[in-house]
Amino acid sequence: MGVSGSGKSTIGTALGAAFGFEFIDGDDLHPRANKEKMAAGHPLNDEDRAPWLEIIAERIGAELADGHPIVVACSSLKRKYRDQLVAHAPSTVFVHLTGERAVISERQSHRVHEYMPNSLLDSQFTTLEPLQSDERGIAVDLTMTPTEIVDFVRAALGALSPTVQ
Numbered sequence: 001m002g003v004s005g006s007g008k009s010t011i012g013t014a015l016g017a018a019f020g021f022e023f024i025d026g027d028d029l030h031p032r033a034n035k036e037k038m039a040a041g042h043p044l045n046d047e048d049r050a051p052w053l054e055i056i057a058e059r060i061g062a063e064l065a066d067g068h069p070i071v072v073a074c075s076s077l078k079r080k081y082r083d084q085l086v087a088h089a090p091s092t093v094f095v096h097l098t099g100e101r102a103v104i105s106e107r108q109s110h111r112v113h114e115y116m117p118n119s120l121l122d123s124q125f126t127t128l129e130p131l132q133s134d135e136r137g138i139a140v141d142l143t144m145t146p147t148e149i150v151d152f153v154r155a156a157l158g159a160l161s162p163t164v165q
C-alpha cells in the first residue's frame, strides 16, 4: 500500500520473487473509467474505488481459496478500503511504503505511467490514512533499496502474530 509512486509495483514484484508468490498489480485491475478519470487529472473518490477494490478482494479470496498466497500492489489509502480487502482475506498483511512527498515526486518525474499524472500526488497524500495500531501491517521506509525492503519485510513478518486464516 501507499500513494502513487511510493514503489508498490517495484517492491511488490520484488516481494513476489523473494517469496515465490504470484504478484498482481492492482493498477491493472482499475475499470477503464477510473483510468480515464485519473488521466484527465481528477482523483478517484470512494464510489470510484469501491468496485475496483471489490475486484481485487475477490481475486485475493479466489487465490487463497486455491491455496495460493499472493502479493498485491494496491494503494489501499483509507482504512475502510483496507477493511474491504481484509473482509475477503483476513490473513492480509499490509506493507505501507512510507516516505516524503519530495522523494516520491522526484521519482515520479523519471517514470512514464500509463494513466497517472504526477499532479495527483497531493490528493493521494490528502486521502492517505496510515496504518492504525489494530491493523495487521508493517510501515517501511521507501528510501531503502528494494533488497533492503524485502529483507525488512521478511524479518517483520516473522514478528507478526499468527493469522486467523
Ligand SMILES: Nc1ncnc2c1ncn2[C@@H]1O[C@H](COP(=O)(O)OP(=O)(O)O)[C@@H](O)[C@H]1O
Pocket (backbone or CB within 6 Å): 002, 003, 004, 005, 006, 007, 008, 009, 010, 011, 073, 107, 108, 110, 111, 142, 143, 144, 145, 146, 149
Ligand atoms: N526503493 C526504491 N528505491 C529507488 N527507486 C524506487 C524504489 N521503489 C520504486 N522506485 C522507483 O520509483 C518509481 C515509482 O515506483 P513504482 O513502483 O512505479 O510505484 P507505484 O507502483 O507505487 O506507483 C519508479 O521509477 C521506480 O523505479
Ligand SMILES: O=C(O)[C@H](O)[C@@H](O)[C@H](O)[C@H](O)COP(=O)(O)O
Pocket (backbone or CB within 6 Å): 002, 003, 004, 005, 008, 009, 026, 027, 030, 044, 049, 074, 075, 076, 077, 113, 116, 124
Ligand atoms: O486509489 C487510487 O487513487 C489509485 O489506485 C492510485 O493510488 C494509484 O496510484 C493509481 O492506480 C496510479 O498507479 P500508481 O500507484 O502506479 O501510480
